[in-house]
Amino acid sequence: MRTVLGRWQTWAGFGIAAVVLFGVAPAVLSDFRLSLLGKFLCFAIVAVGIGLAWGRGGMLVLGQGVFFGLGGYMMGMHLKIADAQIRGDDVPDFMQIAGVRELPGYWQPFASPAFTLLAIVLLPTAIAAALGLGVFKRRVKGAYFAILSQALAAALAILLVGQTSIGGSNGLNRFRTFFGFALNDPANRRMLYFIAAGVLLLVVAVVRQLMQSRYGELLVAVRDGEERVRFLGYDPANIKVVAYTVAALFASIAGALFAPIVGFIAPSQVGILPSIAFLIGVAIGGRTTLLGPVLGAIGVAWAQTLFSERFPSEWTYAQGLLFIVVVGFFPAGLAGLGAILKYRRKAKAEPPPEAAADSDPDAEKVGAPS
Numbered sequence: 001m002r003t004v005l006g007r008w009q010t011w012a013g014f015g016i017a018a019v020v021l022f023g024v025a026p027a028v029l030s031d032f033r034l035s036l037l038g039k040f041l042c043f044a045i046v047a048v049g050i051g052l053a054w055g056r057g058g059m060l061v062l063g064q065g066v067f068f069g070l071g072g073y074m075m076g077m078h079l080k081i082a083d084a085q086i087r088g089d090d091v092p093d094f095m096q097i098a099g100v101r102e103l104p105g106y107w108q109p110f111a112s113p114a115f116t117l118l119a120i121v122l123l124p125t126a127i128a129a130a131l132g133l134g135v136f137k138r139r140v141k142g143a144y145f146a147i148l149s150q151a152l153a154a155a156l157a158i159l160l161v162g163q164t165s166i167g168g169s170n171g172l173n174r175f176r177t178f179f180g181f182a183l184n185d186p187a188n189r190r191m192l193y194f195i196a197a198g199v200l201l202l203v204v205a206v207v208r209q210l211m212q213s214r215y216g217e218l219l220v221a222v223r224d225g226e227e228r229v230r231f232l233g234y235d236p237a238n239i240k241v242v243a244y245t246v247a248a249l250f251a252s253i254a255g256a257l258f259a260p261i262v263g264f265i266a267p268s269q270v271g272i273l274p275s276i277a278f279l280i281g282v283a284i285g286g287r288t289t290l291l292g293p294v295l296g297a298i299g300v301a302w303a304q305t306l307f308s309e310r311f312p313s314e315w316t317y318a319q320g321l322l323f324i325v326v327v328g329f330f331p332a333g334l335a336g337l338g339a340i341l342k343y344r345r346k347a348k349a350e351p352p353p354e355a356a357a358d359s360d361p362d363a364e365k366v367g368a369p370s
Contacts, residue, residue, distance in 0.1 A: 010208070013291075014201065014204075014205070017201060018201065021041075021197040021200075021201070022194065022197060025037060025197075026190065026193070031186045031189060031190070034189075034190060034193050035189055035192075035193065035261060035262075036305065037193065037298075038192060038193035038196045038197075038257075038261045039258065039261055039262055039301070040297070040298045040301040040302060041193075041196040041197055041199075041200050041298070042196055042254040042255070042257050042258040042261065043254070043277075043278065043281065043297045043298070043301050044200055044293070044294045044297040044298050045196075045199060045200050045203055045250050045251075045253060045254035045257075046064055046068060046250060046251045046254045046278050046297070047278060047281050047282045047285070047293035047294060047296065047297035048200070048203045048204055048207050048250055048293055048294060049064070049203070049207075049246060049247030049248070049249070049250035049251055050064060050247055050278055050279060050282045050287070050293060051207070051282055051287050051288075051289070051290070051292065051293035052207050052210065052211075052219075052243050052246060052247055053243045053244050053246075053247040054279070054282065054287050055282070055286075055287030055288040055289070055292075055293070056211060056216065056219045056220055056223065056243065056288065057219050057222065057223055057239075057240055057243040057244075058141075058222070058223035058224075059141070059145060059240060059243065059244060060142075060143075060145065060146040060149075060279075061146075061149055061244070061247060061275075061279070062146045062147075062149045062150035062153065062272075062275050062276065062279060063148075063149030063150055063151075063152045063153040063275055064153075064247065064248075064251045064275050064278050064279075065153045065156075065157075065251075065269070065270045065271055065272070065274040065275035065278070066149075066152050066153050066156050066251075066270065066275075067124040067127075067128065067247075067248040067249075067251035067252045067255070068251045068252070068254060068255035068258070068269065068270065068274065068278075069156060069157075069160070069255060069265070069267075069269060069270030070120075070123060070124045070127075070252055070255065071120050071124060071251065071252030071253060071254065071255030071256040071258075072255035072256060072258055072259045072265035072269065072270075073160070073166060073171075073172065073255075073259075073265055074110065074116060074119050074120050074123070074256065075116065075120060075255070075256040075257075075259045075260065075265075076171070076172035076175070076259045076264075076265045077107055077110040077116075077166070077172065078110045078111070078113065078116040079172075079175040079176075079177065079178065079259065079260060080092040080093075080094075080172055080175070081103070081107065081110060081111045082111075082177050082179075082180075083174075083175065083176045083177060085111075086176070086177065090102065090103060091103050093174070094167055094170070094172075095165070098164060100165070104165050107165075113179055120252055120253065120256045121249065121252070121253070123252075124248045124249060124251070124252035125245055125248060125249050125252075127248070128244055128245045128247075128248030128249075129241055129245045131152075131244075132237075132240060132241035132244040132245060133237065133241055135148065136236070136237035136240045136241055136244075137237045139237075141226075149275075150272055150275065153270065153271055153272050153274075153275045154271060154272050156270055156271075157267045157268075157270045157271030157272070160267040160270060161267050167266070169266070169267060170266060171264055171265050171266025171267060171268075171269075172259070172264060172265050172266075173263060173264035173265075173266070174263070174264070175259065175260055175263055175264075178192065178260045183260060183263070189261075192257070192260055192261050193261070195257065196257050196261065199253060199254075199257065200294070203250050203253075204290065204291070204294065206246075207246075207290065208290055210246070211290065215239070215242070218234060218239050219239055219240075219243055222234075222236045222239050222240060255269075276320075276323075277300070277304070277319070278297070279323070280296075280300055280319055280322065280323045281293065281296040281297035281298075281299070281300040281301065282296055282297065282333075283296070283323055283326050283333055284296040284299065284300060284322065284323075284326050284333055285297065285299070285333050286333030287333060288333075289333070292333050296333060300319070304319070
């Protein structure tokens with residue numbers, strides 16, 4: 001009975017989310033606000049993967065900007081080539097300004113839409129799997145793993161700034177089309193939002209299935225007692241690699257959607273600060289829950305957009321302070337506040353053991369001398 005009830009609650013939750021994302025939001029929001037929400041949904045897709053790797057697997061991933069940037073840059077390269085082909089040019093506009101007359105060799109495969117989509121899925125996945133095997137097989141974990149992943153994000157951002165063939169510090173921008181659809185058309189921009197909303201619901205469904213499977217139980221077991229799992233005959237490294245790879249895949253897909261929705265991709269979206277911002281949203285929402293990372297990522301992104309315009313320098317410090325407070329005092333995030341309040345109400349409603357013993361007549365008989 002509980003299983004059937006849980007399934008109905010799950011389907012009801014997905015139905016409500018679909019109505020809000022596909023019905024209410026497009027009806028009440030302007031085109032600009034809807035595109036802004038589409039940007040927030042991209043961050044939420046990254047957060048779902050972080051919730052799986054960090055919340056369930058205990059891996060503090062501080063380098064998701066690497067995979068987000070890989071997906072965004074690969075999509076941006078395809079879009080710039082498509083724009084150049086529409087104009088009848090051999091190279092994108094920023095290369096013409098730099099005096100480049102021939103498309104670099106590593107750019108040429110991205111002229112194919114099929115290759116671009118496959119690369120967005122396979123390349124970050126392969127990199128994450130190779131990196132995960134190299135790190136987890138050596139039993140690197142905790143703060144050491146977090147520092148390593150953060151260093152990778154910093155290294156990629158520095159590398160991108162120095163590469164003028166992919167835009168340098170300016171990145172790739174001024175996209176005009178998306179697989180043949182003009183991006184200046186409001187209808188096509190709404191289509192991008194719907195794609196982002198659909199992908200978000202899909203990744204949430206995938207993660208929910210993983211959490212409720214036997215693999216999900218093993219992942220939590222590795223987080224809570226890695227040596228015990230190894231004693232039972234499982235290799236914790238392989239279990240971690242799967243979660244880390246899935247999180248990298250989600251980040252790459254989110255970056256690929258972010259580029260056409262926002263209109264650019266630059267090193268500023270790849271480095272340390274964006275990676276920490278992803279993590280803050282997950283921590284605030286509740287990293288061990290399914291929907292907590294989604295709501296936290298959207299809420300933090302909305303707050304950043306709202307307050308960073310008025311307090312550009314103060315917002316960064318406030319964001320860091322909020323992260324410290326949540327991790328230090330509310331490790332379960334906002335999603336855990338309900339459980340805390342419920343526990344406190346239950347504790348207040350129940351009498352203390354001493355009072356219960358005093359009011360129990362049987363207890364008095366037992367304690368009375370014969």
